[in-house]
Amino acid sequence: CPSGASDENSLWDAPEGVDPPDWGLARELTAESATLGAAVSLMDYGEAEEEDEEGYLVEGDEELHYENEDEDFDYQGQGGEEEEEENEEDDEEEALAADHRHWQDDVLLKRDFSALVPAFDPRPGHTNVSQIQDLQVPPPGTPDQLILQAKGRPLGRGHPQLALFLKCKDTPGLSDIPDLVLLPDETIFCAVQRLFHLAQATGKLERHRRIWEPLYTIIYREVQDEDLERIAQSQQQVLELAGRQGKWTASYVESHLGTEDLPKSELIGYLQREAPQTWLRQWQLVGNVRSLRKSRNCSHLAEAYKDFCGNPVQSTASLAATHLQKISAPLEDIKPLLELLRLLFHLASRPVSATEKEEDVLVLPVSLEDFVSKKLTNKLLQQIQDPLALASDALPSWCCQVCTSSPMLLPFDVRQVFFSCTAYGIPRAIVWLQNKRDQMLERSRSGSRRDEHHEFRVGRLKHERVTVPRSEDVLDWAVNIMKVHSEHKSILEVEFSGESGTGLGPTLEFYALSAAELQCTNLGMWLVDDEHHDELEREVDIGRGLRPAGYYIQRQGGLFPAPLPQHSEGAQRVSKLFHFLGTFLAKSMQDDRLVDLPLSTAFLKLMCSGQAGTSSDGYVDSQFSTPCLTPRGTPRGTPRSTPLCGTDSPAIPSSWSGWTPPPGLRSSLSLPEVAQDLQVPWYSGILTADDHLAVDPYRARFLNQLRQIVAHQQIQQSDNPAPPSETQADKGGLSLSEGAGLESLCLTFQFNPSSIVYGFNSFDLKPDGGEMMLTEDNAEEYIERVTDFCLNEGIRKQMDAFRAGFNEVFPMDRLQIFTPHELRLVLCGEQAPSWTREEVLKYTEPKYGYDRESPGYHRFVNVMSDMTADQRKAFLQFATGCSSLPAGGLANLHPRLTVVRKDEEGSFPSVNTCVHYLKLPDYPTEEMLRERLLGATVEKGFHLN
DSSP states (O other), X not given: OOTTOOOTTSSOOXXXXXXXXXXXXXXXXXXXXXXXXXXXXXXXXXXXXXXXXXXXXXXXXXXXXXXXXXXXXXEOOOOHHHHHHXXXXXXXXXXXXXXXXXXXXHHOEEEEOTTEEOOOXXXXXXXOOOSEEEOOOOOTTOOHHHHHHHHOOOTTTTOOOEEEEEXXXXXXXXXXXXXXXXXXXXXXXHHHHHHHHHHHHHTOSOTTXXXXXXXEEEEEEEOOHHHHHHHHHHHHHHHXXXXXXXXXXXXXXXXXXXXXXXXXXXXXXXXXXXXXXXXXXXXXXXXXXXXXXXXXXXXXXHHHHHHHHHSSSOOHHHHHHHHHHHHHOTTGGXXXXXXXXXXXXXXXXXXXXXXXXXXXXXXXXXXGGGXXXXXXXXXXXXXXXXXXXXXXXXXXXXXXXXXXXXXXXXXXXXXXXXXXXXXXXXXXXXXXXXXXXXXXXXXXXXXXXXXXXXXXXXXXXXXXXXXXXXXXXXXXXXXXXXXXXTTOOSEEEEEETTOOOOSHHHHHHHHHHHHHHXXXXXXXXXXXXXXXXXXXXXXXXXXXXXXXXXXXXXXXXXXXXXXXXXXXXXXXXXXXXXXXXXXXXXXXXXXXXXXOOOBOHHHHHHHTTSSSOOGGGTOOSSTTOOOSOOOTTOOTTOOOOOOSTTSOOOSSOGGGXXXXXXXXXXXXXXXXXXXXXXXXXXXXXXXXHHHHHXXXXXXXXXXXXXXXXXXXXXXXXXXXXXXXXGHHHHTTTXXXXXXXXXXXXXXXXXXXXXXXXXXXXXXXXXXXXXXXXXXXXXXXXXXXXXXXXXXXXXXXXXXXXXXXXXXXXXXXXXXXXXXXXXXHHHHHXXXXXXXXXXXXXXXXXXXXXXXXXXXHHHHHHHHHHTOOHHHHHHHHHHHHSOSXXXXXXXXXXXXXXXXXXXXXXXXXXXXXXXXXXXXXXXXXXXXXXXXXXXXXXXXXXXXXX
């Protein structure tokens, strides 16, 4: 049982999303010639030989002396014929030993990681493999078929996939059953039970054969193609076996015994198969089923079954079903508590408006930090510090479930550590463990010589280097690079042809240039409005020189996919760009590269499946906010409820049925409906009307005005109509002539895009929508269809492509551990960098010609503190390769920004981007320093200086 398994009855606790065949009972992790240190093996190779202190192998009563240098064996026997017999026996033992070694080599399966190269060995005479390898990427314009050929399969992907199989020999009925596949979450007992039931179905199994009597054998071997269908059959059989639990409960038997649903003969036969003979004799249930059916009444059989259920030797079907329920939902017992905590967290974190304050809405006076559980945090840190469990991907499933379902119980930094060491696969987890051990050794090492701890290392992450030209088609190059490199687990490095710079600096420049190109208006990817210009629009240089206002999309709400007709050519073209965007963002996270892309909060919510990332149990967005969407096909008036973990239980526990929410919260307790059919998008129900207002304010305000008109109409048709003086106010501010209706707006059931870059003029929201005028009678339907198209149907193909591209690198479901705000920090950092003079003095290092008292250094500090927002981003792009700062600002910029003196007075500053090393001449005035420093930030390229 691998370390970290949480259930003592299970072979292992497989994490969610792990392919079962990747598990092996005997495994040696290798990277070329590097090994993990020790292979895990459960095989017994026979009697162990003991070696004494003097170098002798003690075997029975003889002593076998060996000399390693000469490889000359000196036998000490009794001479004569006995010595010859001993020599013959020794020859046989050597032959057996040779066979043993060959057999061991066959069954010890080694796993190679394509992303790792052997660890660096500093000892003299050892040859080390280069960590950087060149990757050839076809240029833009290459057909996709050739790009896929260049992509190939990453080396090491063909490692054996193992599975456990159960078989039974020399037992009629059982030996005829093919090898049974053991599922990862299944105990041996459950598998034996399944095998026994299959044998009973054949009719060849002896009637009185008990489940514990045969000898069962467990083997492991490589999964073949014909095994895949049997694995699916095993999963279906487990589900069927778990479903029998509902039939064989004591309450069901008592209420249905003697009816057509449960005849007495069926219960008697079941007990005779499953119960021990001593128990059957005690209850007088031994004998022919037909005679027992006539002589035993229902009450007697029901009492017997109740006793059987309370007996330590329970029904195997009940045991199997109970165990499957436990391992499938380890947090099932505390689910109501987690639901209550999420509700309290929502009450404590939701902003309260001035109107709600006047209405005395319930607000919890609790700090959000009070929800953090220190004990749970320590337990999670303890789990990820287990090297074997982490390196074999065998962490208990509760770790991921708690992080995703109730992230408020864990601090952000702990969840970020858990994400970093588990989301990117085993090679990255191994390297993460090695780096943590290096840091621990650095802290614990005193003045002694450097410890040679390279022996324990498995390997180093491989870097794949791509060379691209610095040209106008950088986005096309980026698309091809991600197509080729998306499934590779190695680190991507990019350098520009004709330039001297290599390593981190040019790579970050490539990410920045690609992110800038993705913000171009003419791509037609994002929402933009030709008539209403945002106040943020201005001339800006974000990588390709100064561009006029409107060249890039600059909106207060950020970037959000533009709704498009899903069968148009424009949607097909944009979907390919969103596929690239998903791969691009996932790769930047995997390689720990910040990308300054102003994504909207609504788009980030879609990425992490809601406000708290709790889609695993049905919660999305601000878990108690009313969504503005209802999946197409849902009847109006259908109450919303959220199935939890695939069950039909209501979102609010039944024990709260008598609880009355406070006035300001009643309308927000309906949880969004989870998609139940394939026609509903995976992101359905996440976005709310507030999100629509943030990303498309003018259209959303118009829809809100229509909602107010519909509400006003309903009030006027009620028994208590509004006074005439309030009529215009209730119409939401729409300028309509007195007595005029919505028909005067001349709107039809068509969607009109907000920009000409999308390539279409209108789209029918329903068949013949262009012929149907908007009226007060159909205004509610119009609102629903427009909102559905903007936040659901119109972005489906784009979001599906984005998710598919993201999943090529690592599963996007892993992002559920973060809130949208936290995901923005992880992905983009602080996109509005700011610092004070004191922070610059504290978090920069003057060296080699400058110290903290140097006038030139203080002039640099003054210039830094007086920079505008755009100048700060340009300086960071010049000095660090990214225009954003890590979460925490300059304090968390590693390595620290170092300022050294450059002897060439009057020249421009230069920088080593990889190590944040700014070489600054000692300018005589601040004006000259500002002019030269800002002039250097707009220069492009990496060259020697």
